[in-house]
Amino acid sequence: METKTTDLPATSGEIPSSVRETGSRLSRFLSARLFRTITLVFASSLLLWAGAVACLLFVASKPAFAKFGWGFVKGTDWDPVNGVFGALPFIWGTCISSAIALLIATPLGLGLALFLTELAPQKARSPVSFMVDMLNAIPSVVYGLWGVFVLAPLMRVNVDPLLIKFLGTPFFGPPDTGLSLLTAGVILAIMVVPTIVSISREVFEAVPDIFRESAKALGATRWETMRLAVLGSSKNGILGAIMLALGRALGETMAVTMVIGNNPQISANLIAPAHSMASVIANEFTEAVSDIHLAALSEIGLLLMVLTLILNVLAHLLVWATTRKFKAVRA
Amino acid sequence: MNFDTSSRRYAVDQMMVGLCWAAVALAAIPLVAVLYYVTSQGIHRFDLNFFTHVPAPVGVASGGMANSLVGTIELVLIASVVGIPVGILAGIYLAEFGKAGKFAWAVRFTADVLSGVPSIVTGIAAYTLIVRPMHHFSAWAGGVALGTMMIPMITRTTEELVKLVPRSVRESALALGIPEWKTILSVVVTTARNGILMGVLLSLSRIAGETAPLLFTAFNNNFWSASPNQPTASLTVQIFTYAISPFDDWHDQAWTGALTLLLLVVGVNLLARIFVKRTGRAVG
Numbered sequence: 237m238e239t240k241t242t243d244l245p246a247t248s249g250e251i252p253s254s255v256r257e258t259g260s261r262l263s264r265f266l267s268a269r270l271f272r273t274i275t276l277v278f279a280s281s282l283l284l285w286a287g288a289v290a291c292l293l294f295v296a297s298k299p300a301f302a303k304f305g306w307g308f309v310k311g312t313d314w315d316p317v318n319g320v321f322g323a324l325p326f327i328w329g330t331c332i333s334s335a336i337a338l339l340i341a342t343p344l345g346l347g348l349a350l351f352l353t354e355l356a357p358q359k360a361r362s363p364v365s366f367m368v369d370m371l372n373a374i375p376s377v378v379y380g381l382w383g384v385f386v387l388a389p390l391m392r393v394n395v396d397p398l399l400i401k402f403l404g405t406p407f408f409g410p411p412d413t414g415l416s417l418l419t420a421g422v423i424l425a426i427m428v429v430p431t432i433v434s435i436s437r438e439v440f441e442a443v444p445d446i447f448r449e450s451a452k453a454l455g456a457t458r459w460e461t462m463r464l465a466v467l468g469s470s471k472n473g474i475l476g477a478i479m480l481a482l483g484r485a486l487g488e489t490m491a492v493t494m495v496i497g498n499n500p501q502i503s504a505n506l507i508a509p510a511h512s513m514a515s516v517i518a519n520e521f522t523e524a525v526s527d528i529h530l531a532a533l534s535e536i537g538l539l540l541m542v543l544t545l546i547l548n549v550l551a552h553l554l555v556w557a558t559t560r561k562f563k564a565v566r567a
Numbered sequence: 568m569n570f571d572t573s574s575r576r577y578a579v580d581q582m583m584v585g586l587c588w589a590a591v592a593l594a595a596i597p598l599v600a601v602l603y604y605v606t607s608q609g610i611h612r613f614d615l616n617f618f619t620h621v622p623a624p625v626g627v628a629s630g631g632m633a634n635s636l637v638g639t640i641e642l643v644l645i646a647s648v649v650g651i652p653v654g655i656l657a658g659i660y661l662a663e664f665g666k667a668g669k670f671a672w673a674v675r676f677t678a679d680v681l682s683g684v685p686s687i688v689t690g691i692a693a694y695t696l697i698v699r700p701m702h703h704f705s706a707w708a709g710g711v712a713l714g715t716m717m718i719p720m721i722t723r724t725t726e727e728l729v730k731l732v733p734r735s736v737r738e739s740a741l742a743l744g745i746p747e748w749k750t751i752l753s754v755v756v757t758t759a760r761n762g763i764l765m766g767v768l769l770s771l772s773r774i775a776g777e778t779a780p781l782l783f784t785a786f787n788n789n790f791w792s793a794s795p796n797q798p799t800a801s802l803t804v805q806i807f808t809y810a811i812s813p814f815d816d817w818h819d820q821a822w823t824g825a826l827t828l829l830l831l832v833v834g835v836n837l838l839a840r841i842f843v844k845r846t847g848r849a850v851g
Contacts, residue, residue, distance in 0.1 A: 271748030275660035278653050279674045282722065285715055286677050289684065292692040347590025355587055364591055366840055371598050373832045375776025377803045378825045381810045382601045385608075385818070426597045457580035480683065487685020489779035490807060514687050514779070521691070521783045537691040541684060548683035552676065 290541070297535035299528055308535060314500045314516075316525050321532040323539070325500035329417060329510035330540075333492060334485035336421025336506070337428055342478055344425070345432025346467075352433070353440040354462050372430035380494030383423045388414035388495055391422070396507045406504040415497035416507040423491050428481040435480055435555060439473030440466050442562040469562075476554035483547040487540055489514035513540050602829070609826030612819045622789045622805070625814050632824055634791050635800040638706070642785060642801055643775050645710025650717030650774075651767055655756075657718070658725025658763075663751055675726075678719035689716055690780035698784060706795035709785025713774040720773070724766030728759040765839045772835035776828055778803035802828055 300308060304321060311322015352365060392414030399408040399418075447465035456464060467474070497509020498519060513536050524530040616631050623630030657674065665671025693712035698704055732755050740750040756763070778801075786798040787808060802824050809821035 271751070272660075272664050275656045275664060278656035279660040279665065279671075279722075281653055282657055282674050282677050282681065282718060285718070286681055288696070289688065289692040292695040293688065296691060296695045344590050344593060347587045348594055351587040351591055355584060362844075366836075367591075367595060367598055369836055369840075370833065371594065373772065373776075373836050374598075374601060375778070375803060375825075375828055375832065377776070377778040377806050377810075378601065378605060378829060381806060381821055381825050382604055384810055386600065386604050429594055457576055459580040459583035460576070462583070483683045487683075487687065489685065489687045490803075494807070494810060514685060517687050517691070518779060518782055521694075522786065534691055534695070537688050541688045544683055544685055544688075545680060548680045549676075551683075552679050 293534060293538040293541055297531050297538045300531035300535040303528060304532075308532070309539070312502060316520070316529045319526065319528055321528070323513070323532075323536055325502050326511050326513040326516050326536060327539075328502045329420075329496060329500075329512040330486055330514070332506070332510070333417050333420040333424055333496065333512060334482055336418060337424030337485045338478060338482060340422065340425035341429045341432055341481060345429045345477070345481070346436055346474065348429070348433045349436040349440055350462055350466070352437055354466060355458070368430050368433045371426065372434075376427070376488060376490040377494075379423055379427060380491040383419065383491055383495040384415075387423060388419050390414075391416070391419050391507075399507065407506050409505050409507070411509075412507050413497065413509060415495055415509050417496065417510045418506045420492045420496040420510075420512070421506075423495055424485045424488055427488060427491060428484050431481040431484050432477045435477035435551075436470070436474055439470045439477070439555060439558055442473075442559040443469055444562055444565045446565070470558055472554045473558035476551040476558070479547045479551035479554070483544040483551065486547075487514055487544050489518050493518045513537075605822060605825045605829050608819070608822035609824075612823040613826060617820065617823050621791060625816070628816065630816070630820065632800075632802060632805055632820065632827075634788065635802045635805040635824070636827070638785070638788070638792065638800040639775055639802045641706050641795060641799060642710045642713055642781070643771055645706060645795065646713035646717055646774055647767075647771065649711055649714025650721060650770070654718045654721025654767075654770075655725050655763065657722040659729060659751060659756065661722065661726040662729035663755070675723070678722050682716075682719040682723075685779075686716060686777055687779040687782075690782060690784055693780065693784045703796075704784065704786035704798040706785050706792065706797070706799035709781045709799060709801070710795070712780040712784045713777060716774055716777065716780065717770045720770040721763075721767055724770075725759075725763050728762040728766070729755060731762075732758045761842065765842050768835050769839055772832050776803060776832060778807055782807075 300321065304311070308321065309323050309327065311320070312324045313320045313322050314325060315321075348364070348368065352361060352368075356364060392412060396408070396412045396414070396416075396418075400410070400412070443466050447469055448461055451461040451465040492512050493515040496512055496515055498511050498515060499509040500511040500516070501508070503510070517533050517537055520529070521533050524533060616629050617633075618631060618636065619633050620629055620631035621634045622632070657678075661671050661674060665674065689712050693708050693715075697708040697711060701708075736758055737750060737755055740754040741747065745754070781801050781804050785801060785804070787804045788798045788800040792799045806821045806824040806828070809817040809824070812818070
């Protein structure tokens with residue numbers, strides 16, 4: 237019903253001239269040009285702001301780039317007092333905590349999306365999607381607060397000792413404070429599940445029913461239908477969902493800052509404190525000791541922006557291509 | 568093999584469907600846990616003092632977050648002035664004029680990509696653009712940072728909702744000789760008004776919970792700020808500051824701040840939910 241109206245052809249430009257020529261000259265002018273131009277200007281401002289953000293970040297980080305060059309991303313020392321800045325420990329922390337988050341969130345999110353599109357009884361659909369909306373709506377700082385006072389102690393007392401006992405080094409070992417890469421990964425997983433659910437749900441809903449019906453007609457079970465007709469045909473869309481979730485995990489600041497332990501070290505130990513790109517900006521930006529420190533932090537921000545931009549562009553293209561493919565099948 | 572294929576397939580099917588149900592249960596755990604802890608811990612200080620007093624020194628029991636609450640409202644207002652008009656007009660452009668054109672595609676794509684830019688990056692941009700030239704933190708800078716974050720969301724919601732307005736409504740208005748701009752503003756947008764309002768409310772509740780872009784734009788303030796030109800406290804930054812402090816009373820207040828924020832967020836989302844259901848029924 238609703239999609240029907242959106243698919244209708246354009247109306248503007250088809251207005252009979254007789255209609256347009258009624259009214260005063262002013263309103264004719266408004267009608268033909270001014271209003272359209274005003275909305276156009278505001279629409280362009282999105283492009284302008286996107287460009288401005290990139291330029292501002294670039295300008296702010298230029299001194300650091302000029303001084304350290306590419307060594308910045310390879311350096312392992314971060315010593316503001318002596319003016320030595322290497323971002324690798326932060327890149328490491330961001331990448332590992334995001335990877336942990338995706339390992340947990342991807343199966344969980346896909347399971348939820350399959351449940352919502354393929355399995356849920358009509359009555360369960362609305363509460364479950366409300367639950368996902370709520371997970372998405374809880375502010376980052378609230379997750380962080382909960383992480384510091386509930387999740388981190390839980391990890392320290394109940395989870396980490398088991399990991400040390402059964403899996404041990406090099407990935408799990410003391411010192412164990414509960415504030416760690418693993419805790420950050422878990423809290424990030426909770427935060428990115430809604431992204432995976434909403435994007436993959438959008439893709440699954442676009443899968444033409446004929447795919448499902450064909451699978452069922454061949455005698456496929458419910459799972460086989462999901463695997464062959466739904467998951468199999470939307471691989472690119474799922475990849476897009478994961479990339480969007482990764483983008484969100486990389487840039488997540490507050491919750492990670494509060495639970496990751498803020499210790500810039502590169503260690504395979506997942507339950508040792510670490511640091512992340514967004515966290516170091518949040519922690520040090522207002523207390524920067526020098527201009528070059530500020531520029532170095534801005535360059536980390538620039539790196540984050542470039543990474544998330546690439547991920548977002550690719551992800552949106554993938555999702556868009558997948559749903560378009562399904563539309564073509566339907567038509 | 569042919570003996571147990573079907574029973575194996577049946578077992579796999581049962582297991583995978585079971586796992587999907589398990590995913591629902593598993594995702595419910597953190598949500599319930601967060602809601603439970605925020606409510607049970609936050610209720611201690613959820614009193615008049617909290618909402619009428621400014622932060623007190625450690626050991627003085629009567630501190631509150633009144634200035635942070637007002638600061639958040641102030642920041643959200645500034646953000647609205649920046650974000651709502653731009654978002655709505657850009658959305659109208661996409662739905663009514665841009666449509667399937669290349670430029671509109673670029674704007675849509677930019678909106679989607681912008682909403683994926685980390686909020687802390689927006690913070691650095693606002694810092695470089697406003698705080699650095701002005702040489703001091705201010706609510707202006709924080710509000711602008713938040714406002715720009717609203718734009719992509721409102722643009723896309725407005726576009727979707729304006730597109731849903733049936734063509735016959737437009738044509739009826741145009742047939743009466745109403746000029747196109749007036750048709751769009753007073754007939755089409757008015758028809759989509761409630762939905763757009765809901766989208767705006769949702770984006771307001773989203774930015775009210777933002778912390779990262781405020782850390783170095785609005786900064787924080789332990790007192791009332793006399794004007795938007797000064798560093799301004801916000802609920803979120805205050806929660807963060809108190810959460811990482813070593814004092815029990817401050818921890819309690821952080822929980823209460825979180826409870827306040829959560830009530831706002833849950834309230835707006837419930838409202839949107841009920842609203843969408845009602846309009847959905849009216850349309851269907």
